[in-house]
Amino acid sequence: MTSTFHFLPLCTLLFLIISPSSLAQTSFLPKDLVLPISKDASSLQYIAQLNQRTPLVPIKLTLDLGGQFLWVDCEQHYASSTYKPIRCHSAQCSLANGNGCGECYSSPKLGCNNNTCSQFPDNTVTHTATGGELAQDVVSIQSTNGLNPGRVVSVSSFIFTCGPTFLLKGLASGVKGMAGLGRTRISVPSQFSTAFSFHRKFAICLSSSTSFDGVMFFGDGPYVLLPNNDVSKSLIYTPLIKNPVSTASAYTQGDPSAEYFIGVKSININGKVVPLNQTLLSIDHKGFGGTKISTVNPYTIMETSIYNAVLKAFIKALANVPRAASVAPFGACFSSKNIGSTRVGPAVPQIDFVLQSESVFWTVFGSNSMVQVSNDVLCLGFVDGGSKPRTSIVIGGYQIEDNLLQFDLATSRLGFSSSLLFQRTTCANFNFTTNA
Numbered sequence: 459m460t461s462t463f464h465f466l467p468l469c470t471l472l473f474l475i476i477s478p479s480s481l482a483q484t485s486f487l488p489k490d491l492v493l494p495i496s497k498d499a500s501s502l503q504y505i506a507q508l509n510q511r512t513p514l515v516p517i518k519l520t521l522d523l524g525g526q527f528l529w530v531d532c533e534q535h536y537a538s539s540t541y542k543p544i545r546c547h548s549a550q551c552s553l554a555n556g557n558g559c560g561e562c563y564s565s566p567k568l569g570c571n572n573n574t575c576s577q578f579p580d581n582t583v584t585h586t587a588t589g590g591e592l593a594q595d596v597v598s599i600q601s602t603n604g605l606n607p608g609r610v611v612s613v614s615s616f617i618f619t620c621g622p623t624f625l626l627k628g629l630a631s632g633v634k635g636m637a638g639l640g641r642t643r644i645s646v647p648s649q650f651s652t653a654f655s656f657h658r659k660f661a662i663c664l665s666s667s668t669s670f671d672g673v674m675f676f677g678d679g680p681y682v683l684l685p686n687n688d689v690s691k692s693l694i695y696t697p698l699i700k701n702p703v704s705t706a707s708a709y710t711q712g713d714p715s716a717e718y719f720i721g722v723k724s725i726n727i728n729g730k731v732v733p734l735n736q737t738l739l740s741i742d743h744k745g746f747g748g749t750k751i752s753t754v755n756p757y758t759i760m761e762t763s764i765y766n767a768v769l770k771a772f773i774k775a776l777a778n779v780p781r782a783a784s785v786a787p788f789g790a791c792f793s794s795k796n797i798g799s800t801r802v803g804p805a806v807p808q809i810d811f812v813l814q815s816e817s818v819f820w821t822v823f824g825s826n827s828m829v830q831v832s833n834d835v836l837c838l839g840f841v842d843g844g845s846k847p848r849t850s851i852v853i854g855g856y857q858i859e860d861n862l863l864q865f866d867l868a869t870s871r872l873g874f875s876s877s878l879l880f881q882r883t884t885c886a887n888f889n890f891t892t893n894a
């Protein structure tokens with residue numbers, strides 16, 4: 459059964475609910491929504507699939523945790539009777555931080571013109587941005603009670619940015635755009651929360667397997683993984699930090715203020731503090747430095763001096779294991795024959811990102827630190843980010859797999875579970891059998 463909702467002010471929504479003619483359609487307000495998230499084996503991107511347009515078409519999208527909005531290729535194969543361009547100077551245009559009006563870049567066939575609100579879609583994998591325009595169309599998704607997917611619900615005027623086909627270059631095969639989950643008014647989670655009046659929270663749980671899907675939830679818990687484990691109950695919290703620099707209305711790649719930063723104060727390896735340049739761990743007035751979480755980087759990237767210090771400490775702590783030749787892009791590889799295994803992966807020194815206090819830390823165990831590059835070689839899955847990166851530490855996809863991360867936009871805090879393998883479950887354990 460499909461319920462239709464409109465992206466309208468609350469008073470209008472209430473009117474729709476009490477109006478008898480629309481009662482059947484709108485009497486169901488979901489508290490949570492759910493999406494399977496797959497991992498693409500060749501690009502290592504995490505892929506979501508939303509249904510969009512009229513008639514509905516499944517659209518594969520690369521997940522971009524810090525992305526500003528949903529953008530899709532409107533130049534090719536976009537057909538929909540419900541597509542509406544967003545006019546410049548409209549309320550939606552200002553909500554979306556639109557960049558004025560004028561040019562129609564990628565959707566002239568769909569009806570954009572010189573009175574359409576401009577926006578810059580960006581491919582944050584290849585660091586490419588270009589001109590595009592804002593539009594609205596129907597998006598549908600499954601609701602959930604936290605245990606199983608339930609009935610399908612839809613948002614009739616979901617705001618997105620239209621981009622040209624060439625912007626897809628570098629994205630996984632079959633993907634038609636990117637799903638931005640960032641801290642903006644028109645990111646995918648913000649629009650769902652507004653449309654259904656639920657908590658401004660969402661959670662991602664990325665699978666480490668390219669065969670079994672992980673899961674993402676919009677709304678508050680429960681988030682139940684088999685066998686009957688509500689993982690929303692075992693979260694540790696840390697403040698989310700906002701980068702003060704916004705480039706949202708510039709022709710640039712990404713917007714730092716939309717991204718999710720956390721306050722890493724130090725890094726410990728086997729409980730010992732790694733000496734690091736503290737200046738690099740905080741965000742300066744130009745928006746440089748700090749630690750963010752990203753789903754478009756497959757591995758954690760560290761500024762050179764941090765990377766070298768962490769590598770040195772890790773190698774020292776694992777001195778009893780023979781080194782193997784490095785395999786790019788990694789700098790510390792080991793013979794796996796000499797490394798035992800545990801419930802949380804290879805038995806290697808644990809790496810702690812120490813947060814707001816000594817007692818709050820995010821531990822990275824072997825399953826999230828070591829990458830199997832061949833039968834007998836394991837490498838530390840961190841990459842050298844050079845000496846002047848914008849962000850000092852970018853925690854990448856491999857390090858957050860099989861961890862549940864909940865982003866609470868209202869209170870600006872992150873809830874993290876650490877490795878779910880400890881709790882004998884994984885992110886591939888949501889029961890996707892529909893219970894309508």
Ligand SMILES: *[C@@H]1O[C@H](CO)[C@@H](O)[C@H](O)[C@H]1NC(C)=O
Nearest residue numbers: 559560561570571572573574
């Ligand atoms: C916008 O397009 C209309 C119709 O094509 C045209 O008449 C008008 O001059 C254009 N305005 C500007 C400012 O380019």
Ligand SMILES: *[C@@H]1O[C@H](CO)[C@@H](O)[C@H](O)[C@H]1NC(C)=O
Nearest residue numbers: 735736737738747763845846
């Ligand atoms: C620490 O990093 C800052 C910012 O990059 C730099 O200016 C400073 O020289 C560094 N300090 C040391 C001791 O390397």
Ligand SMILES: *[C@@H]1O[C@H](CO)[C@@H](O)[C@H](O)[C@H]1NC(C)=O
Nearest residue numbers: 605606684889890891892893
């Ligand atoms: C998954 O959910 C369905 C529907 O509720 C249920 O019948 C089934 O037993 C569940 N599977 C497992 C493994 O619990």
